[in-house]
Amino acid sequence: MDFELCQHLKEDYQLPVIMLTARDALSDKEQAYLTGTDDYVTKPFEVKELIFRIKAVLKRYNINAQNELTFGNLTLNQAYLEITANSKTMYLPNKEFQLLFLLVSHPKQVFHRDDLIERIWGF
Incomplete structure (x- = not known):
């Protein structure tokens, strides 16, 4: 996973980031949140749940x-x-x-x- 990309997107562009990955190790999740991800979704996932999560993140970013x-x-x-x-x-x-x-x-x-x-x- 590219944690540096996540950090770059957060620091330089204020973009919301949702990581979608098959990696479910706690250390990966920790690193993702430490570098600024807004949500972390592991595969397999329900599409409807992903939509809920996307809407929640976008709602938090609504200024x-x-x-x-x-x-x-x-x-x-x-x-x-x-x-x-x-x-x-x-x-x-x-x-x-x-x-x-x-x-x-x-x-x-x-x-x-x-x-x-x-x-x-x-x-």
Whole structure:
């Protein structure tokens, strides 16, 4: 299994990941979850159950009302990691965007460095 691919998809693109595999060892499951998989399905599986799991993961990723955030003339689109200011659009890497989005969405809150590191980088 390519745990590095899972980690790359999660860190750089914020994509939901469901691993579908025949490997059912606990160590494989642990490694998958540690690298960021949202769900782990082993073969054989019921197609209907897989559909339930896919819907559940997609539901967790639905940003809904917080998909876009406006602060002054700045608009942040979380789905596309896109920032628009004065009719100019730019894109940030995932972690930088997450940090900016967090700070803009809590304008009067002071964050401790360790809290930011934990929230954004998970350490």
